[in-house]
Amino acid sequence: MREFEYQALPGRVVFGAGAARTRLAAEVERLGASRVLLVAGERDAALVRELVAPFADRVAGTFSGIRQHVPLAVAEQARGLAGSVAADAVLSVGGGSTTGTAKAIALSTGLPVIAVPTTYSGSEVTPIWGLTENDRKTTGTDPVVLPRSVVYDPELTVSLPADLSAASGLNAMAHCVEAFWAPRRNPISALIAEEGIRALASGLPGVVADGGDLDGRAELLYGSYLAGAALAVAGTGLHHKICHVLGGAYDLPHAQTHAVMLPHVLAFNAPGAPDAARRIGRALGAADDPAGALHALASRLPVPRSLRELGLRDDRLDDAAALIHGIVPADNPTPVDAASLRALLQAAWTGAPLDGPCETTQEAAS
Structure with a gap:
């Protein structure tokens, strides 16, 4: 007889072409967030400005110092910014390293995360976090880092080489x-x-x-x-x-x-x-x-x-x-x-x- 355990994970997914431009504001509203810390790389700056325009008054700060494998020093800088702007939510727009940075903030602050992926990493729907220090990458699992909402928009990946x-x-x-x-x-x-x-x-x-x-x-x-x-x-x-x-x-x-x-x-x-x-x-x-x-x-x-x-x-x-x-x-x-x-x-x-x-x-x- 078949036996197994399966732990379904919470989280909301919004999927569709144009969803980031038409439905992201509603996801921010759903969280009741009024001081959002935006996590996004400089390369995506123009896109990000367009996406957050409908709720720009709720963006309290932006962290753009993204680095792959999320060095601990980068995570600490991002966490410090979240505290200094009194953020009540984190919005990540970008690839796996961007999502990972948002997760690093959530890991120590408990802030809810909304993720808008622009690559195909899949990290945005996992409770897995990773940090690198002294050339060693440490990973762990904590439900607090699992994004509350993920907006998938194929249009955002068209420019990916x-x-x-x-x-x-x-x-x-x-x-x-x-x-x-x-x-x-x-x-x-x-x-x-x-x-x-x-x-x-x-x-x-x-x-x-x-x-x-x-x-x-x-x-x-x-x-x-x-x-x-x-x-x-x-x-x-x-x-x-x-x-x-x-x-x-x-x-x-x-x-x-x-x-x-x-x-x-x-x-x-x-x-x-x-x-x-x-x-x-x-x-x-x-x-x-x-x-x-x-x-x-x-x-x-x-x-x-x-x-x-x-x-x-x-x-x-x-x-x-x-x-x-x-x-x-x-x-x-x-x-x-x-x-x-x-x-x-x-x-x-x-x-x-x-x-x-x-x-x-x-x-x-x-």
């Missing part, structure tokens, strides 16, 4: 894939994850070919929402542990690191989770070869294919493996030891074809 769209979309797909074997996996999160993979795989090629493909943009944004929803419930596993270490210790770009690692971690874990692998493959259109299908998809996209391309030196791989080994979930579907982890990183560093690293990592794990 093809390479960033592809990397961000694969980052979201990593959330879906990981949800199949993360510590709190369950049948409901798996359903959500499978549909998320299908939507992302469907939308990515068209958006890369034509950045103005609004239907494709909507499919990607829908998939990223599902990715975040699956990850929020299931938690994180081997893939995210690897990426968090690589990002925090070596300042590798977040989405691109996920894009590089995903096919290799999937190839590594698939033999230990055949049913999950079949469902992942089915969503990708190749139930018998999920890693190959993902590799083929990535090969059509303008994304890095190796950790070497991201600037990681090969003499850092031993240290990286040691940092990761101590935080690998005990129930990872394929056993992980020091040798197999080092081989997995080596495969991702070289970007070698998957039949090579897949055999290498599995031999090391056996």
